[in-house]
Every structure is written in C-alpha cells, then in structure tokens.
Amino acid sequence: MAVISKGIKLSYKATESAEAYTELTDLQEIPELGGDTEAIEITTLADAAHRYTDGIKNYGDSLAFKFLYDPT
Secondary structure, three states, rough: OOOOOOOEEEEOOOOOOOOEEEOOOOEEOOOOOEEEEEEEEEOOOOOOOOEEEEEEEEEEOOOOOOOOOOOO
C-alpha cells in the first residue's frame, strides 16, 4: 500500500506545559506506522487444532525517521 507523505511535519514540545511545538526540519522519510497484530493462542484441550485471536498491534522497538543532514 502506497502512502503519500508529502506535507507531513514532525514536531515536539520541549515540556508538557510548553505553549508551542518546535518543528524538526528537512524530514525526508517516515516509517510505516501500520504495525503487525500479535496472535494470541486460545487453544484448549478440547480443540482438534491450534486456535488464535488477534491481539494488540506491535509497532516494533522504535520508529526511524530520516532527515537531510545539514552541518550548519
């Protein structure tokens, strides 16, 4: 599935009580944000085969964003 990322901005607040966000400039790439749903086994001894149900989404250990390096 293609995602159009033109115009996406990444910003942060220095503190929770800060009034404004600081924008991180020169963002080139964002990670896929879909994640994989974990499978939870719900098999009982009465079942003839393993059974599973969907668990929560796992986004991995970290999200990697790519920026254009500007030495200034």
